[in-house]
Amino acid sequence: VPDPEFAAAYATREERPDLDTLAADPDFSKAIGAAVNRVNLTLPPGERVRRFIVAPEPFTIANGQITPTLKIKRHVIREIYGASLDALYHGREIAA
Incomplete structure (x- = not known):
C-alpha cells in the first residue's frame, strides 16, 4: 500500500487526479520501485x-484485512491478492 503523501x-506531479487508479498504473509502480x-x-x-x-487500498480493520490488534489476516489477503501473489513468487507478469 503506497504512502498517501507519496x-x-x-x-499532483504527473497530473493524475484519481488516486484510486494509481495502484494499476505501471508508471506509478516504477516510481515506487525507484x-x-x-x-x-x-x-x-x-x-x-x-x-x-x-495494493489499491490500505489494510484496515474496516475492510477485514487486519485484526483489531493490527495483525494481517493472511487468509483474507490470500483470497483478495492470491493471483497477484502467485505471479509475484513465480516471476510472471501481474495482471491488474
Missing part, C-alpha cells in the same frame, strides 16, 4: 525487497 505528490531501490541500497542483502505489488 501517492498524492506523484498524482523509491524501494533507494532504500534497498541501505539494507543488507537478506533484508532487501526484491518484488512487490501495489
Whole structure:
C-alpha cells in the first residue's frame, strides 16, 4: 500500500487526479520501485525487497484485512491478492 503523501505528490506531479487508479498504473509502480531501490541500497542483502505489488487500498480493520490488534489476516489477503501473489513468487507478469 503506497504512502498517501507519496501517492498524492506523484498524482499532483504527473497530473493524475484519481488516486484510486494509481495502484494499476505501471508508471506509478516504477516510481515506487525507484523509491524501494533507494532504500534497498541501505539494507543488507537478506533484508532487501526484491518484488512487490501495489495494493489499491490500505489494510484496515474496516475492510477485514487486519485484526483489531493490527495483525494481517493472511487468509483474507490470500483470497483478495492470491493471483497477484502467485505471479509475484513465480516471476510472471501481474495482471491488474
